[in-house]
Amino acid sequence: MSSPTLLTAPTTLAILGTGDVAQAFARGLIALGHTVMLAGRDAAATAERLAAFAAETGARTGSYAQAAAFGTAAFLAVKGTAAEDALRAAGPALDGKLVVDATNPIADEAPEHGVLRYFTARNESLGERLQAAFPSLKVVKAFNTVGAAHFVRPSFAQGPGSMFIAGNDAEAKQAVAGLVEVWGWQPYDVGRIEGARTTEPLCQLWCLPGFLRNDWVHAFKVI
Template sequence: MRYAVLGTGIVGRTIAAKLASLGHDVAIGTRDPEATLARAEPDAYGNPPFSHWQAAHEQIRLETFADAAARGGTIVNTTAGAGSLAALEAAGAANLAGKVLIDIANPLDFSQGMPPSLNPVNTDSLGEQIQRAFPDTKVVKSLNTMNCRVMVDPSRVAGEHTVFVCGDDTGAKKAVTELLTSFGWPEDSVIDLGGISTARGTEMLLPIWLRLWGALGHADFNFHIAGARSGA
């Protein structure tokens, strides 16, 4: 399969590397590949410059948002939530049309200080905004409720735990569930919450996730819905 991973941060790198390790054709999309490669300093989170990472992942191409999206059969949005709509505009609606878009981003708003708040929130979500902006794209919100190392290696967290899928297209959710299975997620760890408006609920897990990260002192945890199958 051909994947376009939009975003050069740690989430994008982690997802891209996992996809490549599974044998997929992977391009990472960025606004300006030359500028991305020219950066010599670690990012705001202390991650090494992209060029260092790419040297160890030569099979993963770095392209413009539009070039990556044009050739990708499935799109993965890992851009910062505040810039996701602009990144997807740059990718181009025509390059996204008819494709599955896995939206991993969260609309964290750092403008009001720490901890970040969410924008949009409560009566809207980033997942819904993207679906409205790109009605010909099949948006599936998933994986946005955990650390990126857990996304691609659920065995990092002991015991059963959950990954949610939200979206209006049943076939797209099935395809994403199959991808999750290939990442190591047991099929019964996937909970389909319903349509894309349920993305509100998963994005609204971020505030407690951030507080748990602080309280626990590590990121190798995840939400599990205990008793999910007891009424079945």
């Protein structure tokens, strides 16, 4: 069971990742009173790379497995091509836990005329691949359709944007929706994890103005 307040009442949380997304999650979650552990592939290298960030924010660092054991829930914020490996390395400590999956299936090849290339096909998604590969997890796809700089209380003049949420576990989605609202977004339920087929491509659309004309300040809103 995932309590609806799992992500809004202070607890310990794992962040699998060390980059912009992981750090945006960490800052937003610490501001809510959570204790977080960020994780990379190598715990020592992660501690060294994030030393200043950890000193400033109070975040902890560790390996994927250490973070998985530390967190009552986890945020997945690694390169899409590495998502399965990261969850495998996290191991059984994640069993039964909510995993907020912010990844997108971006391929290593360069974008084509501003359009990111994906390693998934149209009728599948990385979110459902992860859910199928790790059935004991409660995977909820969210935060993958906007840049990390806008995750927490974005200041768009048009008011709250839509945060798309896909997943099979209703209570886990409710917990994510609670966090989404606290961070100033309107949750928009796109059903079971297959709904990620419709939201992962929105990252391609979100990034396109960035690649074409260096415009990275926008968000989606269902009206």
